Structure formats: structure tokens, C-alpha cells
Amino acid sequence: MKKYKIYEFEYFNLNHIENKFGKGRRYGVGKFLSKLYKRTIVFKDVDEDDGYLLNKGFVYLSKIEIERYLGYNKKDGEFEWLTIIKSLNKSGIINYRRNGSNPYDFNKKFWFFKLNDEFFNCKKSYVDIESKTLNKWISKQNNHYLNKVSGIKEKGIKGMDKFLLYELDVCIGTELNIENLDLVIEQRINSKLKEYRDKLNWDWLGEKSKKKILNKLFDEEKFINRYKLLLNQKYQTIKSDLEYLKDGQYFELSSDYFRRDNYGYRIYNIYSRCIREFRDFIKIDGEDTVEVDLKNSMISVFYYFIKLLNDENKNLKIHLIKEIYHKLIKLNEGEINDSRLGLLYLDRWEYIKNYGDKFNNDYYDFLREESGLTDLSRNSFKELLWLILFGRDSQLQKLKLRENSYEEVKHLVLGNSRFLVDDLRSISLYNWNKKNYKYYKNISLILHTLERMIMDLVSQKMIENGYKYISIFDSFLVKKSEGKEIQKLLNDSVESIDKVFTFRLK
Amino acid sequence: MTNTTTISNLQTEDYINGYLQIESQLKDKMYFGEMNSFKKQLQNIEWNQLSNH
Numbered sequence: 001m002k003k004y005k006i007y008e009f010e011y012f013n014l015n016h017i018e019n020k021f022g023k024g025r026r027y028g029v030g031k032f033l034s035k036l037y038k039r040t041i042v043f044k045d046v047d048e049d050d051g052y053l054l055n056k057g058f059v060y061l062s063k064i065e066i067e068r069y070l071g072y073n074k075k076d077g078e079f080e081w082l083t084i085i086k087s088l089n090k091s092g093i094i095n096y097r098r099n100g101s102n103p104y105d106f107n108k109k110f111w112f113f114k115l116n117d118e119f120f121n122c123k124k125s126y127v128d129i130e131s132k133t134l135n136k137w138i139s140k141q142n143n144h145y146l147n148k149v150s151g152i153k154e155k156g157i158k159g160m161d162k163f164l165l166y167e168l169d170v171c172i173g174t175e176l177n178i179e180n181l182d183l184v185i186e187q188r189i190n191s192k193l194k195e196y197r198d199k200l201n202w203d204w205l206g207e208k209s210k211k212k213i214l215n216k217l218f219d220e221e222k223f224i225n226r227y228k229l230l231l232n233q234k235y236q237t238i239k240s241d242l243e244y245l246k247d248g249q250y251f252e253l254s255s256d257y258f259r260r261d262n263y264g265y266r267i268y269n270i271y272s273r274c275i276r277e278f279r280d281f282i283k284i285d286g287e288d289t290v291e292v293d294l295k296n297s298m299i300s301v302f303y304y305f306i307k308l309l310n311d312e313n314k315n316l317k318i319h320l321i322k323e324i325y326h327k328l329i330k331l332n333e334g335e336i337n338d339s340r341l342g343l344l345y346l347d348r349w350e351y352i353k354n355y356g357d358k359f360n361n362d363y364y365d366f367l368r369e370e371s372g373l374t375d376l377s378r379n380s381f382k383e384l385l386w387l388i389l390f391g392r393d394s395q396l397q398k399l400k401l402r403e404n405s406y407e408e409v410k411h412l413v414l415g416n417s418r419f420l421v422d423d424l425r426s427i428s429l430y431n432w433n434k435k436n437y438k439y440y441k442n443i444s445l446i447l448h449t450l451e452r453m454i455m456d457l458v459s460q461k462m463i464e465n466g467y468k469y470i471s472i473f474d475s476f477l478v479k480k481s482e483g484k485e486i487q488k489l490l491n492d493s494v495e496s497i498d499k500v501f502t503f504r505l506k
Numbered sequence: 507m508t509n510t511t512t513i514s515n516l517q518t519e520d521y522i523n524g525y526l527q528i529e530s531q532l533k534d535k536m537y538f539g540e541m542n543s544f545k546k547q548l549q550n551i552e553w554n555q556l557s558n559h
Contacts, residue, residue, distance in 0.1 A: 146551065248552055314522075318523055453525050457513065457521060497518055497522065
């Protein structure tokens, strides 16, 4: 019988577990904590304390696993797993939160856990699970996992379609070996510090955000050490997950990497959350890789979307566009004119298509000049535009650029297209994503859906032609030797959708 | 990968119209069509080994 491994933490080791919960729970609770640790590392971000992330440091674990690891029998009128969770929570070892799509049924809510910080700072070792029944159960899960999830037509985590299976298959044949890891991590930290310093100069960035950055820079050494540790842990986690993947131990992976999200069905794989500096070292079938990306992706897709919306043949024929078109008309009490539908926004693109060379064919450079905000850096301008399109209302109301209010900045950057942006943020697309639906996310929801359509289309072309790829949202990692021919194939494909789309080789 | 739904010959219009319908046949076929033969064409996943356990 194969013995699976878990992390044992000095902070709360297997003997501590045994003393607290008895011999029978030694490896179950150990496995529970080990899985939470690995999953947390995958999602952990050095900026997590700054963000409004739904599950700040919390990670999901399925009820099936919770019950198996912590015990599904009832003792003194309470399930063993619940007693253990409560006890671990009371001792400050874990924290938990219930979340999910059914606000009326507490029992159907999902479980999310957060480990005490000590788990990430203490010494840990990799040890065998010395429990026959637990090893047998894990082995069974591993053997059934892929057959169970592949081909299931279910949105989100549980189902795997052909594109996901293809990427999983490609990822099995990949390697990630970084000889001088310390140097690569140092480069990443330096570019992060540079990014923070640049942000301090962004006029429109709020005082609160700047203060958070300053806090990090104030104790730079502490920040560097914290980030260094996290990046090392991320590298180790991805390395061990790659081994599990190659060994067919899919259930043992830290996370359900291969899935589509509920936000436009974007694809995730084992490398989606891997930092760019690590990605440079990925090899497919032993070959170096290059990145082919969709240039100015989101903003090009926005243009394409407006074009569909303004095209009388399409806005009534294509289900998705028709739905939005009708909702916009209803919002405007039955009448909508070209200007309100963002037609002027299209004219700008005609201009950039004709005079693009002047701006390196870069939309952000073009719009920055047109808005007269040339003193903002490209990154600052891009983030400002993204905030206007995708930001929460509360963030937007606070936005200020020198003496200009949010309404004035929006006018400056979007011109008459601002009406369309406002309208798109006001219609309901609840039926598109019932989980955690928010009106302000409408534009990103629409753009992600269209972007994924384009990425699926070109992915299909690559599969048909036998090319291997790993998708990273709006780009693909491909074999270096095939980079140019793939770029040509993708450009030939997207050109027939619209000339605004271009894939470039990075 | 000959068994995957070939879209090379489809007009872009057909593709976009088909794909953007929420439950279109094209999308369904692209995502899940002929799954078993597709699985066999993959190079690294050992399906037999998985199901034999």
C-alpha cells in the first residue's frame, strides 16, 4: 500500500494532535492541516492584507474531505468533525468562515479555513501517513478523480471540458527548474518594490492605498523577508504539485487547478497563479517556452463588444449581445441613440488603426495623449482606466485626480462613451453569474466572456494543429521553436473576427 | 487531433453566433463532443491505469 505524505508542523505537530484529539485522529487532522497549508500557499498574496478579496487568507475545503479527515461519527450529540473544528478554532490554530450561494440554508454553505500565521513561519517536515485506512481512501480518490470530473457539463470547479483536459495533459509534460532560485526571487522582490515606489507617485491613488504601500516600504527588510519566504513556499508547492501531476495523483494536488471560473469561464491551470519570473523557466516536453499574448486584450475586446452592440445584424441575432442591447434600451425608456451606445468610442479606434504607429499601436498611449494626461506614466494611466471601467462604486466616488472629481476624470478619459459605461454598470446580468453578483462587475463579466470566446477559438486551432500550449488568461505559453508559426496561426484566426485583435510574441 | 470539432471551415459569423448562444450546439460540441475519442488522443494521461485500480 502506497504511503501518502503530509506536512508536519513544529507549531502544532502530530503529537500535539494526538494529545488533543486521540491516536485515531493523528493523521486525519494532520492531513487536514497539511492540505489547508498547501492550498493557502497557492492563493496567498503578499498584498492580501490590502485587498478586498472575498476570502482573505481563507481557503475552501470540501465537506467530503472535512468529514473523512476529522471524523463523521456523532459523539455526545455532535459530529466529530464539527467538534474538532470548534476546538481548533477556540485554540486559535485555525479560523473558519461559512460562505456560499445559498444565503437561506446555513447547512449548504461552504467551509473556508484560515491557518494561524505560525504554520507559515515554523519549521515543517514531510512525513508519511501511517494510517492504512487513510492511505487507502486517498488512493481511491486519486484513482477516481479524473474520470469523475472529466466530461461533466457543470460550470465552475466540478466539471472538466476538452480544453481543460488538453491543458492538463500538456502540463503533465512540463518542467519547472530554477537553478538560481534566490536570484530570481530577488529580481521579483526588486520589481515589486519598484512597482510600489512608482505607485506612490500616482496622483489619483487614494491616501489609504498609499499609506498601505508606505507601511511596507517603512519596514522594507521585514517585507522582503516575508515575501522571500512566501515565494520560496510557492515554488516548493508548485514543484511538489507537478510531481503529483506526473504521477497521476490528481486528488493530492493542492488545489483544483484545472477549472473554469464563473466569471466568463476563464481557464485556470497549474501555472495560472505562478509569478511571471517563475513562468520564464517552464519547459514543455523539455523545450524552452515563449509567450504569445493578445495585445491590449481587455480594451480591444471592449471595442469589439461595442461594435457588436452597434451592428444591427448582430445586436438582435446574437443571444448574448441581444440581451444586453435590450436591457440598455429598457434602461433608457425605450430609446437609445448611437452616442449612448458608444459609437464615438469606435471612431477613436478608426483613428488609432490609421495612425497607430505614432503610438506604438498601443491603445493606452493613444488614449493618454488624447485625454491630455501625458504626465501620467503608462501604467498609472492604464490602472486609472481600469478603475473607471471595473472599480467598485465606493472606490470611484473617492477618486480624485488633482482638482478633478471622478465625474470629470471619467469625462476626460472616456468622452461620450461614459454614458455607455454608466449604463452597462446599471443593467442587471444576475443570470450570468448568480454567485456573488455585483452590478459594478458587469463590464469585466462581459469582457471576460468575449475574451474567453476568442481564446477558446484560437485554442481550438492549436489543438487541431497539434500545438501544445498553456493558457495564462490573455496569453499562451508555447514551445519556443513553434512561437512564430503559432503567432501566425492565431493572427490569421482572429483577423477574421476583427482587425483590432493582434497576437504578439513576447 | 482529427476528432476534435474542426472549426477551420466555419465562417467567423457562424462561429461567433454559435459560440455566444448560451447553450449552442457548437459550444457544446467544442467543449464536450466525442469526449472518449478525444481522451484517447491525449499523450500523457494514463486513463487505463486510472480506471484499472
